[in-house]
Amino acid sequence: MTNARKHLFGPVPSRRFGRSLGVDLTPFKTCTLDCIFCQLGRTTNRTLARQEYVPTAEVEAEIDAWLKDGGKADYITLAGSGEPTLHSRFGEVIRYARERAGMPVALLSNGTLFALPEVREAAQAASVVKLSLSAWDQDSFEHVNRPHPGLNLARMVEGYRAFRREFQGKLWMEVFLIGGTNSVPRDVERIAALVESIAPDEIHLNTAVRPPAEEFAFPVPRREMEALAGLFTPAAKAIAEFPSDKSADVAANEGTILAMLRRRPCTAQQIAGVFGMHPNEVSKYVGKLLRTGKVRAQTTGPDVYYVAGCGRDASREGSTGKRER
Numbered sequence: 001m002t003n004a005r006k007h008l009f010g011p012v013p014s015r016r017f018g019r020s021l022g023v024d025l026t027p028f029k030t031c032t033l034d035c036i037f038c039q040l041g042r043t044t045n046r047t048l049a050r051q052e053y054v055p056t057a058e059v060e061a062e063i064d065a066w067l068k069d070g071g072k073a074d075y076i077t078l079a080g081s082g083e084p085t086l087h088s089r090f091g092e093v094i095r096y097a098r099e100r101a102g103m104p105v106a107l108l109s110n111g112t113l114f115a116l117p118e119v120r121e122a123a124q125a126a127s128v129v130k131l132s133l134s135a136w137d138q139d140s141f142e143h144v145n146r147p148h149p150g151l152n153l154a155r156m157v158e159g160y161r162a163f164r165r166e167f168q169g170k171l172w173m174e175v176f177l178i179g180g181t182n183s184v185p186r187d188v189e190r191i192a193a194l195v196e197s198i199a200p201d202e203i204h205l206n207t208a209v210r211p212p213a214e215e216f217a218f219p220v221p222r223r224e225m226e227a228l229a230g231l232f233t234p235a236a237k238a239i240a241e242f243p244s245d246k247s248a249d250v251a252a253n254e255g256t257i258l259a260m261l262r263r264r265p266c267t268a269q270q271i272a273g274v275f276g277m278h279p280n281e282v283s284k285y286v287g288k289l290l291r292t293g294k295v296r297a298q299t300t301g302p303d304v305y306y307v308a309g310c311g312r313d314a315s316r317e318g319s320t321g322k323r324e325r
Ligand code: SF4
Pocket: 031, 032, 033, 034, 035, 037, 038, 039, 040, 043, 081, 082, 083, 110
């Protein structure tokens, strides 16, 4: 009865949106970022080029066909295989969906193009806009989100503030936390300060509970997420859907600790925080890694950092060393 749909998916149950009909405006995987935690895998087309990636008329015809078939949902949501604001006519799709379906429309965007007035203008048609912010400076932005070289975090955040002033709908901010990368409380406080300056209506904390693009993108345990939520104003909601307490927490072992240290030197305290372990347990694993030569200790000021491997690993990690805190 119904033609196969190329640009719509669902409706799928969503914690934030109830039954949500997804609209996908980009081919897989076209994005301005290549986030280490992306559940879609690595970005194959990292671009800033805004164009009509899929024909707007085709998307609108599919919405009409879905409605004709009796389609019902609580929300229509622009999301999918990449960044929806890369589609040069996404604003028209939002307006069309709202008018034809009479349903609220949510735009789930990484926010990188909100420095552009034309993107902010088009996004105003949405009922809810969710933007992302998981870094506090250009260096951490490049580490966590691996942006297109033409992107600048400060300009992006300025665009968020401008949008907040212009937008009459609900503005939500999503902060994605990765164990040992951007989840240290001091860094979360820096993200929280930026988020507060934007004044969103709601703040959502998420973490890598689904398989991420990179194996070193560890989830933050539920109890730590809940504690970090209190650093935000207004207090954030931890929205990550942990399959269960047991499986959400990464089972710490030599392998997972070594994988983290390969990406970023950490102190024993930081390792304990990431994995929710007792410091004595950290000592046990780190002691074994030291004895077998897989990691070495490096003293920086009052702290002892553990660094993975030999000279090659250490020099590779040197570039992230400036992020140490
Ligand atoms: S912005 Fe979203 S789609 Fe793009 S790489 Fe990051 S998580 Fe994936």
